[in-house]
Amino acid sequence: MADTRAAKLRRLWLNVHLWIGVGFCALLIPISVSGSLLVWHDEIDSWINPQRYAVSASPTLLPPVVYLAQAQEAVASDPARATALRYPEPGWPMRVVMRAQPSEPDARPRVLTVYLDPSMAKVLDVVDFRSSFFGFLHVFHENLTVPEYSGRQIVGWAGVGMLLLSLTGIWLWWPRGGNFLRGLRWRRSVLFTFNVHHLLGFWISLPLAVVSATGIYLSFPQTAREAMSSIAPMTPQAQRGFGGQIAQRTALTADQALAAALTAEPKARPVALFLPIQQRERPLTWRTQLSRAGSGEIVTVTTDDRSGQTSPATAMLSGDRAAAWIRWIHEGSHSGIVWAVVVTLTGIFPTIFAVTGIIMWLRKRSDRKELAGKGAKPRLRPAA
Secondary structure (H helix, E strand, C coil): CHHHHHHHHHHHHHHHHHHHHHHHHHHHHHHHHHHHHHCCHHHHHHHHCHHHHCCCCCCCCCCHHHHHHHHHHHCCCCCEEEEEEECCCCCCCEEEEEEECCCCCCCCCEEEEEEECCCCCCEEEEEEHHHCHHHHHHHHHHHCCCHHHCHHHHHHHHHHHHHHHHHHHHHHHCCCCCCHHHHCCCCCCCCHHHHHHHHHHHHHHHHHHHHHHHHHHHHCHHHHHHHHHCCCCCCCHHHCCCCCEECCCCCCCHHHHHHHHHHHCCCCEEEEEECCEEECCECCEEEEEEECCCCCCEEEEEEECCCCCECCCEECCHHHHHHHHHHHHHHCCCCHHHHHHHHHHHHHHHHHHHHHHHHHHHHHHHHHHHHHHHCCCCCCCCCC
C-alpha cells in the first residue's frame, strides 16, 4: 500500500515536472540564456565594444564638473541632462547617466550613458541604453519588452514554474531505495539523455531554485516590498530620490557637493553622485554614495543644495540591505567569481534540460505506442 502511494505521488510530481517543462520551455529558455549573459555584462560588452573601455592606466581622478561638462558636450545635439555620475573600479570607465526627454509626449524618457576615461575625461562612447544589445537583454529579461502587457508579471510566473521544476526535479532525482550516494552515479540508466538530465539537474537544482526565487521577488516589486517591509525596516519610496525632473539650476556645484560628502566621510571612496531632483515641497538634495575604507560598506550622504549641510552618513536599513542582496544574488554580482559562474550555469543548463527532457518524453511516448501496438503493458525504464 505504501509503495502504491509512493508510486502515485512520484507519478504526480513527474507529470507536474513534465508539463511545466513542456509548457514553459519556449519562455524559460530565452529568459535563462539572457540572464546568464547579463552576469558578464561589462566583460562581454568590453569585448564587443573595446573602444568603450579603452581607459588609460593612470589612477588619477578629475573633479566631477569636468566629467559632467564633457558628457553634456557629447550630447549637445540631444536635450539630455545628467542624473548621476558613477565612479568605476580601477581599469574601467567613468559613466555619466543622462536622461533625454522623448520626442513624443507619451513615450518613456531615453536613458543615455556617456563613457569617459577617468584620468582624461575623454569621451569614449555615448550609448542609448535601451537601444543597445545589453539594454535589450535587460528589458527582455525583466519584462519581455512588453511592460504594457504585464511582461514583468509573466516573467515572474515563469520564475514560479522554474522554481517548481527545480523542487520537483530534486524529488524525482532521489533514488527510490533512499540511497543518496547511488543517486550520484553517472549510469542510472542505459540512456545518455537520462543520465545527463538527472546528474546535471541534481547539481544545479538548489542554485536554480535560489535564482528562481530571487527572480520572483524582483518580478513583483510592490508585493515584494510590502512583504519585506513587514519584517524589516525599509526606506520609504518617497524618500529615495528617484523620479521627477532634474533640477535646472543648483546653488552647489558637483565638486562642492562631493567635497561636502567626503568631509563627512573623509576616508571613503566615491561610488556615485546623484544630481538633485525637483520634488514638491522638498528641498533640492544631492546624494552621494560612498564606500567606507576597510569594510567596503556603502553609505549614503545627503547634502542640502542651499545650505551645503550634510546629513550623517547612513547605511542601508536592514530591509533595503536584504532587498539589495536578493538582487545581487539573482544577478551573480557582489558575491565573487564562484557564484557568478554558478548563476551563469543556471541560465545555460535549462536549455540542456529542455532538450534532454523532450527527447526522453518523446522516446517514452514512442515506446508506449510500440508496446500498445503489440498488446503489451508499458514498462518504465530503470531509474535506480
